[in-house]
Structures are given as structure tokens and as C-alpha cells.
Amino acid sequence: MSNINLIARDNGAGLSRDMHLLAALLREGGHDVTITGLGHRSRLSNRLRRLHARLRRLLRGWFHGELNARYDINIMLEHVRSESFDQAHINILIPNPEWFRAEWLPELPQIDLILAKTRHAEAIFGKLGCRVIPIGFTGIDCQNTRVKRQPTFFHAPGRSGNKGTQPLLDLWAQHPEWPQLTVVWRRKRVELAEPPANVTLIREFLPEAELQRLHNANRFHLCPSQTEGYGHSLAESLSTGCVTLTTDAEPMNELVTAQRGVLVAAHAAGTQELATLYDFDLDAMRAAIERCIAMPIDEQEALGQAARTWYESNRQAFRQRFLAAIADAAATVPHKQATR
DSSP, rough: EEEEEEEEEEEEEHHHHHHHHHHHOOOOOTOOEEEEOOTTSSHHHHHHHHHOOOOHHHHHHHHHHHHTOOOEEEEEEESSOOGGGGEEEEEEEOOOGGGOGGGGGGGGGGOOOEESHHHHHHHHHTTTTOEEEEEEOOOOOOOOOOOOOOOEEEEEEETTTTHHHHHHHHHHHTTTSSSEEEEEOOOOOOOOOOOOEEEEOOOOOOOOHHHHHHHHHHHEEEESSSSSSSSSHHHHHHHHHHHEHHHHHHHHHOOOOOTTEEOOOOOEEETTTEEEEEEEEEHHHHHHHHHHHHHOOHHHHHHHHHHHHHHHHHHHHHHHHHHHHHHHTTTTOSSSGGGO
16 A cells, blocks of 8 residues: 555646546555645645645654655646655656646656656657656546437537637538537637527536436537547547547547547647647548438447447556556655555
8 A cells, every 4th residue: 555645736627537536546446545636826725735735644654653754656637746746755747748838847857757648648758758657547437328319419628729619610500401519618708609500509517417418419429629638528428339520630549549430630730838739621520520420320339339348448447557557656665664
């Protein structure tokens, strides 16, 4: 058993889900986990949360007869927290390349290990001279087989601005003959034209149960991301056994392949921190949508079943890879008697 401090911004969205998912896996693996969920760095609550983590660390060490005890391992999600480096024997980072700030690059030598969610991230941080272990990741299981499926389309970018939403809306406006498209987009300060009759645009918060219903009620999921740290929206769509369309670019095409979804040709369109951004080709997306509209039921079912099978096997494999990587890292911690 290791004493692990899990540090992440508690943003009420993806990072919060990742933090609690990893904490649950670590506890299943027998580890003692402290969650240090942070907001904005300047907030008093952050200082109190870091203080709580520090006191818990010291108290645990005191019980084991060790003064000024440290955690065995810090695991940092997305953000590099240099102020916490000295609180653990080993510092591990699970990064998202598109949010990795240039100011953190000088801190990389202080990171003992990078756990990469994608081959894309593995290559990026490997070139930066980091020790990298690929672990993959997983997403929420959204499957609900009780919901009746329709040959309609679904796009749920949440609050993100890099999921190709506006070009999709423009395409649907050009094709009033296409089936209904439901879009759930809560991005603030974006002015949108009145959607066409075959688009249902939802901009308010939806309860999780309703969002899950929409995931399962629409046969085709449009997820043409420009970039992904992992691809939670992709994994969630694959979990439903629906047909997922995404950008044929890294890392999106690591999760969705031609054997379990539909890939849409794309081109590089800039960068976001360490990641390359990709825009889908409009004609390729139009052709992909037309292909889905005409797709036979047996092909839909075959792609959906392959997607679900991959989701299930990947979820189990991720758990094994993650816990194995933590076990290997923990074996290098000095003075292991401090973690009795």
C-alpha cells in the first residue's frame, strides 16, 4: 500500500471526474489516497486544501514514528503543481498536451514520471526528455439499452469550443433534408443564429439522466474534436454502442477507428499549447454524414458492437495498466517503512 496525494483542479467537469475515477481505482488497489481538489490558485480555499493535505501527511507520519513525513507519491492531473513537489518522494504527472503551459516546461525535470493517456501525449513528452509510461484512460459508461434508438444525430460539446460545433451547425443549415440533429452546447458568450428546423439546440444545463438518454436515443454521434487530452466524449459515445464520427487525426483516431466508427478527413489548423489542432474537411464530413444516413442497419449494428467491445476491454486494460504503473513507481520509493 502506498500513501498517495492526488492533486487536481476541482472544476466540476472533466478534471473532477478524472480525479474521483483515479481515486476510486487507487483505493481498489489498496492505496491510501488523499484528494487535494483545487480551484483557482489565488483562492483562500486552495491554501486551506493544501494545508489539509499537508496536515494529513504529517499526522500519518507521526503515527508511524516519522517526523516531517512525505507522501510516497504525488499524482498531478493536467496542472504542474511545483509548490507540492517536496511533499512527496515521487511526483507523477498525467498531462493533457493542449493545456500544458509553456511556463511548466522548466519544471519537467522535477517530474519523475509522466503517465500518458494517449500515444499522442506519449510522443510529445518523450521528445521533451521525460520518462513516459502509456496507460490510456477510460470514460463514463453511458449505455442504456432500454432507450429506443432513432436514426438521428447527436453532438454534445458541453462547454468546449474545439469540438467543431459551428461548422456542423453551418452544414446542417445547408441540408434541410438531413435527419434531426440534437446539439447540447453550453459554451458562454457565443452568439448563434436561429437553428434550422432539423436542429434542436440545447444551451442550458441538462441533468445527467437526460443527457444519458440523448446519448442512447440517437444512433449517430458527431464528435469531430480539434484535439483531445484523452477523448471522454469519444469514449462515452463508444460505450453506448452507437456509431461515432470523429476527426481522422491524433489522438481522436486512437479511440475511434474505421472498424468501430467513422473517420472524417482533417487538416492541421494551428496549435494549442503542445497539441496540434485539426479541422475536419467540410466535403469529407458531408460525405460521412450522407454515408451514415444511407448506412444499412447491419453495418450500424456491427460498428456499434465493435465500439462497445472496445470500450469494455479498454476499461479493464486501463485499470490494470494504471495500477501496475503506480506499483512500479511505489517500488522505487525510499524508506518504504513510512507507508506501513
